[in-house]
Amino acid sequence: MSDSNNGWEAVIGMEIHAQLATDTKIFCRCAASFGDEPNSNTCPVCLGLPGALPVLNSKAVELGARAALALGLTVNETSIFARKNYFYPDLPKGYQISQYDRPFSSDGKLTIMTAERDEGGHAKDWQPMTIGIVRLHLEEDAGKNVHEGLPDTDKYSYVDLNRAGTPLAEIVTDPDFRSSWQAYDYVNHVRRALQWVGASDADMEKGNLRCEANVSVRKKDEDGFRNKVELKNLNSVRFMQKAIEYEIDRQIKAHESGEEVHQETRLWDEKNGMTRVMRSKEDAHDYRYFPEPDLQPLVVSSEFIEQRRAELPELPDEMISRFTEEYGLGFADASQLVSDSSLADYYEVAAKASGDPKSTANWILSELLRELNNSGRSAADSPVKAESLAELIAFISDGKISGKQGKEILPEMFETGKSAKEIINEKGMEQISDRGAIEKIVEDVFAANPEQVEQFIGGNDRLAGFFVGQVMKASKGTANPQLVNEIIRSKL
Ligand code: ZN
Numbered sequence: 237m238s239d240s241n242n243g244w245e246a247v248i249g250m251e252i253h254a255q256l257a258t259d260t261k262i263f264c265r266c267a268a269s270f271g272d273e274p275n276s277n278t279c280p281v282c283l284g285l286p287g288a289l290p291v292l293n294s295k296a297v298e299l300g301a302r303a304a305l306a307l308g309l310t311v312n313e314t315s316i317f318a319r320k321n322y323f324y325p326d327l328p329k330g331y332q333i334s335q336y337d338r339p340f341s342s343d344g345k346l347t348i349m350t351a352e353r354d355e356g357g358h359a360k361d362w363q364p365m366t367i368g369i370v371r372l373h374l375e376e377d378a379g380k381n382v383h384e385g386l387p388d389t390d391k392y393s394y395v396d397l398n399r400a401g402t403p404l405a406e407i408v409t410d411p412d413f414r415s416s417w418q419a420y421d422y423v424n425h426v427r428r429a430l431q432w433v434g435a436s437d438a439d440m441e442k443g444n445l446r447c448e449a450n451v452s453v454r455k456k457d458e459d460g461f462r463n464k465v466e467l468k469n470l471n472s473v474r475f476m477q478k479a480i481e482y483e484i485d486r487q488i489k490a491h492e493s494g495e496e497v498h499q500e501t502r503l504w505d506e507k508n509g510m511t512r513v514m515r516s517k518e519d520a521h522d523y524r525y526f527p528e529p530d531l532q533p534l535v536v537s538s539e540f541i542e543q544r545r546a547e548l549p550e551l552p553d554e555m556i557s558r559f560t561e562e563y564g565l566g567f568a569d570a571s572q573l574v575s576d577s578s579l580a581d582y583y584e585v586a587a588k589a590s591g592d593p594k595s596t597a598n599w600i601l602s603e604l605l606r607e608l609n610n611s612g613r614s615a616a617d618s619p620v621k622a623e624s625l626a627e628l629i630a631f632i633s634d635g636k637i638s639g640k641q642g643k644e645i646l647p648e649m650f651e652t653g654k655s656a657k658e659i660i661n662e663k664g665m666e667q668i669s670d671r672g673a674i675e676k677i678v679e680d681v682f683a684a685n686p687e688q689v690e691q692f693i694g695g696n697d698r699l700a701g702f703f704v705g706q707v708m709k710a711s712k713g714t715a716n717p718q719l720v721n722e723i724i725r726s727k728l
């Protein structure tokens with residue numbers, strides 16, 4: 237959103253549901269796995285049969301604590317499970333076990349880095365931003381209603397309760413975001429933090445990280461809030477950002493033309509690039525929360541928390557500042573390398589082995605990432621190991637091959653699994669860095685182009701580029717371009 241918005245500002249709050257990466261459900265021993273035969277991972281507890289009693293999965297508490305700590309939040313010593321009552325076919329008990337007035341973690345602050353983006357999607361200026369985290373609580377997921385992909389879905393809906401009872405951490409922010417990109421950077425921050433510490437797979441496509449954005453707009457000098465719209469079913473962080481952007485615009489236009497902005501839930505329609513009404517939400521739900529009588533208050537000791545803290549790996553923010561200090565990287569490069577822990581590990585191994593941390597960062601962020609993205613791989617299963625990439629980079633730093641040759645070699649290393657050295661030998665690709673040999677080629681080129689030589693000596697400096705090109709061509713790209721340039725200019 238830009239300043240062209242006539243004094244309007246956006247007010248955005250985020251809710252994230254992240255599935256905790258346990259093997260079993262939060263209150264029973266059924267598998268929490270994804271993609272099994274419908275209703276195969278069920279038992280009396282998660283089917284909500286009368287008399288069945290929930291038993292809290294300690295692993296869910298452990299991972300919930302990891303999630304909270306990874307976000308810099310404090311875990312409350314005592315939290316209370318509560319019943320959130322509502323009726324829906326995917327919720328056979330008629331209530332969801334969640335937490336209400338005594339959540340697992342509350343009143344936190346989280347600092348993220350955020351930047352607005354230009355037209356091409358490039359970050360402009362990274363700045364820290366601190367967001368209020370209202371709560372992080374633990375709850376069970378509901379099942380799933382299936383309306384398509386099965387026989388006669390025009391007549392029937394199906395219910396799959398495999399997901400019922402899988403553990404979730406719900407994270408709710410204050411309405412602190414003022415732009416879609418801030419919300420975008422926030423979700424990415426949370427997603428990475430949860431993956432980093434193994435609290436959640438946080439994969440939006442698989443639905444184990446779901447986010448909702450509450451969006452309204454108001455005049456900058458206005459107190460209080462106008463009607464807000466809840467954006468749901470956002471399948472990717474990018475779609476979420478686009479949906480928020482669209483919504484801000486739509487609401488400003490509506491207010492300016494005197495139309496009412498209704499309190500409602502809207503979806504993102506990627507095909508048409510717009511949000512659409514899913515349902516109106518005129519009245520707030522009354523969930524009639526009350527403490528879950530079948531579960532004790534959840535009490536976590538400070539020893540338990542300290543133990544979880546001690547288990548945490550170096551966190552992304554710490555790693556980013558270390559990369560900037562230790563390797564002299566800029567924030568943008570460091571944070572891109574730390575976008576994923578396997579990529580960060582890959583970088584460290586390669587930077588140390590190549591002895592050139594800056595060009596290693598460049599190589600990874602441009603050439604390697606392109607190859608990885610093209611083949612749908614992560615750094616962890618890159619066919620070119622960190623040590624092999626380092627070897628290639630060292631050949632370039634030593635002037636053995638040119639950067640351009642390096643860029644031809646890497647895709648081949650990727651495809652064949654051969655080392656840089658093998659490919660260089662096979663292709664006779666070694667860069668000519670021998671002054672005498674290059675001088676010889678330069679002289680040949682001069683001899684073949686007497687007219688241009690005359691103009692060059694006469695002061696037409698632009699011809700230097702022409703000669704470099706000719707020499708590179710004559711050497712089949714193997715001459716060291718720096719040396720070529722130097723020699724040509726020395727002839728002037
Ligand atoms: Zn079960």
Ligand code: MN
Nearest residue numbers: 253334375406
């Ligand atoms: Mn929830």
